[in-house]
Structure formats: structure tokens, C-alpha cells
Amino acid sequence: MKLSNLILISLYLFCVACQTESTDESKRDARPNILFIMTDDHSYQTLSAYDTTYIRTPNLDRIAKDGILFHNSFVTNSICGPSRAVMITGKFSHKNGFPHNSSRFDGSQPTMPKYLREAGYKTALIGKWHLKSKPTGFDYSDVLIGQGNYYNPVFINNENDTVLNDGYVTNIITDKAINWLDGQSSDQPFCLLLHHKATHRIWKPDTSLLHTMEGIKFEVPETYFDNYENRLAAQSQKMSIIEDMDLVYDLKMLDAEGDLQTKYRKSYENMINRLNPEQRAVWDEYYNPIIEKFKAANLSGKELALWKYQRYMEDYLKCVRSVDDNVGRILDYLEEKGLADNTLIVYTSDQGFYMGEHGWFDKRFMYEESMRTPLLMKFPKNINTVKEVSEMVQNIDYAPTFLDLAGLPVPGDMQGESLLPLVQGKEENLRDALYYHYYEYPNEHMVKRHYGIRTDQYKLIHFYEDIDSWELYDLNSDPQEMKNLYGQADMADITEDLKAQLNELQIKYEDTDRSTY
Numbered sequence: 001m002k003l004s005n006l007i008l009i010s011l012y013l014f015c016v017a018c019q020t021e022s023t024d025e026s027k028r029d030a031r032p033n034i035l036f037i038m039t040d041d042h043s044y045q046t047l048s049a050y051d052t053t054y055i056r057t058p059n060l061d062r063i064a065k066d067g068i069l070f071h072n073s074f075v076t077n078s079i080c081g082p083s084r085a086v087m088i089t090g091k092f093s094h095k096n097g098f099p100h101n102s103s104r105f106d107g108s109q110p111t112m113p114k115y116l117r118e119a120g121y122k123t124a125l126i127g128k129w130h131l132k133s134k135p136t137g138f139d140y141s142d143v144l145i146g147q148g149n150y151y152n153p154v155f156i157n158n159e160n161d162t163v164l165n166d167g168y169v170t171n172i173i174t175d176k177a178i179n180w181l182d183g184q185s186s187d188q189p190f191c192l193l194l195h196h197k198a199t200h201r202i203w204k205p206d207t208s209l210l211h212t213m214e215g216i217k218f219e220v221p222e223t224y225f226d227n228y229e230n231r232l233a234a235q236s237q238k239m240s241i242i243e244d245m246d247l248v249y250d251l252k253m254l255d256a257e258g259d260l261q262t263k264y265r266k267s268y269e270n271m272i273n274r275l276n277p278e279q280r281a282v283w284d285e286y287y288n289p290i291i292e293k294f295k296a297a298n299l300s301g302k303e304l305a306l307w308k309y310q311r312y313m314e315d316y317l318k319c320v321r322s323v324d325d326n327v328g329r330i331l332d333y334l335e336e337k338g339l340a341d342n343t344l345i346v347y348t349s350d351q352g353f354y355m356g357e358h359g360w361f362d363k364r365f366m367y368e369e370s371m372r373t374p375l376l377m378k379f380p381k382n383i384n385t386v387k388e389v390s391e392m393v394q395n396i397d398y399a400p401t402f403l404d405l406a407g408l409p410v411p412g413d414m415q416g417e418s419l420l421p422l423v424q425g426k427e428e429n430l431r432d433a434l435y436y437h438y439y440e441y442p443n444e445h446m447v448k449r450h451y452g453i454r455t456d457q458y459k460l461i462h463f464y465e466d467i468d469s470w471e472l473y474d475l476n477s478d479p480q481e482m483k484n485l486y487g488q489a490d491m492a493d494i495t496e497d498l499k500a501q502l503n504e505l506q507i508k509y510e511d512t513d514r515s516t517y
């Protein structure tokens with residue numbers, strides 16, 4: 001063959017190859033992936049991008065370092081199921097029909113995963129769900145049943161298969177997420193909801209981490225011995241470390257002699273019976289000497305109160321450690337697979353949690369520790385974002401943000417706002433005030449129903465139903481919310497103004513009929 005012909009043929013083949021490549025390229029859906037990681041009850045106080053007092057979380061901090069740290073991130077209703085329903089619908093509890101943990105989610109309603117799926121996203125949910133009805137809007141789901149277990153948990157998948165998985169829940173959920181990601185094709189963007197059980201009560205650490213944190217002394221918060229003066233609802237709660245935290249159940253003091261006959265001893269026994277012999281041996285080897293020492297010390301009063309705090313923090317923080325390690329695994333995976341640059345990575349918790357502030361564990365109240373939640377986001381590389389956001393954002397905003405990022409319109413009935421303009425520095429002011437409404441009463445922990453408004457400076461709360469009690473805080477002068485200013489003459493104008501704003505928010509969000517739930 002002549003050289004000129006050979007060149008011509010080569011040129012032709014090259015062009016065909018280019019065409020094939022450009023056709024393949026045009027078939028590729030380059031829309032960003034979404035990885036939405038959420039934990040359960042992880043406090044911002046124990047995430048070192050926010051606060052280094054208790055623990056370092058280098059992997060979670062990576063998301064903040066390479067992405068955005070939200071300084072003022074809040075929920076609308078500080079309790080698990082309701083928060084999850086808010087996040088997937090972009091609507092307040094009174095609109096999505098899931099006001100408290102005894103509710104059942106109406107899976108026929110529109111949700112963020114459904115919108116994404118209809119628009120061609122591959123959607124998956126792995127881990128905690130807790131909305132009772134079967135998950136809808138997901139191509140794949142593999143969820144814990146109810147609250148799930150820390151050890152050897154049972155999962156139910158979208159085919160209705162229930163499978164017991166050996167091991168520790170935070171590792172297992174991460175393994176499942178990585179497996180699912182491994183099976184995805186690069187032609188279709190994904191939205192994966194990776195929702196951990198940790199760091200929920202009763203804070204069972206991974207056996208491999210039991211011996212960490214030894215010798216660390218955790219100082220109790222300044223408000224640990226709060227007497228709840230002028231705060232009626234706080235006086236009747238049942239979430240006090242000193243009063244309500246169970247020595248056996250929460251703090252693992254299951255003595256062989258049976259001297260510690262606490263209210264929830266039996267529940268703890270049932271729970272640790274899930275551990276297999278190897279896990280149980282490591283567990284007992286760690287806790288037995290602590291139990292012996294505790295009994296010998298015969299603590300009471302303030303000493304016991306301080307001991308309980310220390311014990312609580314140790315187990316809680318070990319659960320945080322597992323979360324951080326496993327978030328590191330997922331981040332590494334995305335990097336190794338070249339997915340990191342085109343994926344929105346979100347880290348949050350379903351609400352905040354008390355690390356002994358006001359003497360408490362748990363959440364529910366509209367006070368700062370439980371209304372706030374950590375929020376870190378790392379956007380795809382082609383989106384230039386600010387490094388920190390101080391505007392108040394709320395969990396109703398996640399669904400609109402994800403849809404906006406995927407290039408989809410935000411449905412008019414979603415009540416949150418897309419955070420995209422804010423994170424790109426195109427908009428500075430998202431809202432002047434936040435609305436909050438909590439419903440789960442009477443129930444465990446006995447936190448009264450309440451609603452309220454939070455501005456940058458003030459918080460006004462109304463506890464209602466079998467109580468009619470208002471609280472007002474100046475967050476600038478009293479960030480720990482110890483001084484209820486409601487009813488003080490010099491606060492009359494501010495109170496009136498806040499009540500008017502609260503009323504406007506209730507009209508705006510259509511939450512004027514409190515008899516609905």
C-alpha cells in the first residue's frame with residue numbers, strides 16, 4: 001500500500017475513533033454526585049472543626065478544610081424521625097406529616113430522592129431510616145430495622161430480605177456504602193444517603209476502640225449543675241445525667257453480683273446478649289475492672305455525678321471515633337476512584353446533643369446544643385465556594401440545595417432555600433429568623449411541646465399543651481441560655497417584636513393550627 005493511502009486510512013480510523021469517543025462522552029451524564037452522610041445525635045461540640053475541647057476528628061475536619069464549615073446550622077424539630085422527614089421533603093414537620101418518632105412517614109409524598117431519581121439520578125439509602133414505612137424513591141435501600149443495633153445488626157433491603165450482618169454497625173454501614181458505590185457506572189450520577197446509627201444512645205463503642213480515651217479527664221460543662229431557675233419546662237424533663245442516666249444500661253455497670261438493680265438493667269442484658277462470644281470477651285475484659293472499681297469506690301452526690309459524666313463521655317466519644325475513621329474510609333474511596341472532584345459531600349447529624357450542658361444528655365429542646373447541628377459541605381471542584389458560612393441555615397434547606405445542584409427546579413411547596421447562592425458568595429442574607437416546633441410529649445425524657453423563633457441575637461420559646469410558659473434569651477449576653485428574660489419590663493418591646501415575627505413565620509410556613517398533631 002502506498003504511504004499516502006496508509007496515511008489516509010490512518011486518518012480515517014483516527015476520526016472514527018474520535019467520533020466514537022465524543023459520542024460516548026456526550027452520553028455521559030456529568031451532573032454532580034451527592035453523598036449525604038448523616039449521623040445520629042452527633043454533637044458539634046465533639047467535632048473538632050467546631051470545637052477541640054473533647055476530641056479530634058481529623059477526617060470530618062477534612063470535609064471542612066477542603067469545603068465549607070457552617071457556623072450556624074440548625075434543625076426545625078430536634079428529634080430523629082422528624083429531622084429525617086424534614087431533610088428528604090424540604091418541609092417542616094406539620095407539612096410532611098412526621099412530627100414525632102411515633103409517626104409513620106407517608107412514602108407517597110414527593111421527596112428529594114424521588115425528584116432526583118425521576119431526573120435520572122441513581123438513588124440509594126444505606127443505614128438508619130427510622131421512618132417506619134418502607135423507603136420510597138430509592139433504586140436501592142438497605143436499612144436498619146427501627147433504631148437498629150450497634151452489634152451484629154439486622155438490615156432489611158429493598159427486596160424485603162432481612163440479613164444479620166456480623167460486626168460493628170458503623171463499619172458495616174460504610175462497607176455497604178462502598179460496595180454499592182463500587183457497583184455504579186460512571187454514566188449516571190448518584191445520590192447516596194449514608195446514614196449512621198452512631199452516635200445514638202446507648203453509645204456502644206467498637207470493641208477495637210474500647211481501650212482508647214484511657215486517662216483522659218473530661219471537665220464538666222459550666223452549666224452541669226444547673227438548677228433550671230425560671231425555666232419551667234426544663235424543671236420537668238427527664239434527661240438528666242445525674243437523675244436519669246442508668247448506671248447499668250447507659251454506663252455499662254452490669255455487675256456479676258447483681259447488686260446494681262437499676263431500672264433498665266434487663267434491657268442492657270438483652271442488648272449485650274447480641275454480642276458473639278469473641279466480642280463479649282473483649283467487652284467484659286474492658287468493663288469488668290471498671291465495674292469493680294466503681295463498686296469499691298461507693299460514690300455518691302457530687303462525686304457520683306462527676307463519675308457518671310466521665311463514663312458517659314468516654315463511650316460517646318469512642319462512637320464518634322468510629323464515625324470519624326469510617327468517614328475517612330469513604331473520603332479515601334472517593335479520591336481513589338476519581339469521584340471526589342465531582343461529588344457534593346455533606347456531613348451532618350439529625351440534631352445536636354447535650355454533652356452535659358444543663359446536666360443533660362439527649363436533645364429535643366430548642367436550646368442551642370440540640371437545635372444546632374454540625375454541617376460540613378464540600379462542593380464539586382467546578383463550583384467555587386466560600387470557606388465558611390455564618391448565615392443561619394436549617395435542615396429544610398438540604399433538599400432544595402441538592403435539587404438546585406442537580407440543575408432541577410426547586411418545587412414551590414418546599415419550604416427551605418437552596419444554599420447554592422449563599423455558598424458561592426452570590427447572596428449574603430438567607431433569612432432573618434428561624435422557626436422551630438417540637439411535638440413529642442408526653443414521652444421518654446418528658447420535654448414539653450414547644451415552638452419558637454431564633455434570630456441572630458434572640459430566642460423566644462413557647463412551651464404549651466399542659467403548660468403555658470414563655471422563655472426569652474439574649475444569645476449575645478447569655479449564650480448558655482441560663483437567664484430567662486421573658487416578662488422583664490425592659491424586654492417588653494423586644495418581646496412584642498419577636499412575637500410578631502414568630503406569628504409571621506407561622507403564617508408563612510402555615511403552622512397556625514396547633515391542634516393538628
Ligand code: SGN
Nearest residue numbers: 040041079080081101201202362444
Ligand atoms: C430512644 C432512646 C432515647 C432517645 C430516643 C429518640 N432511648 O428511645 O433516649 O431520646 O430514642 O432518639 S433508648 O433507651 O432506646 O436508647 S432519636 O435520635 O432516635 O430520635
Ligand code: CA
Nearest residue numbers: 040041080350
Ligand atoms: Ca437522633
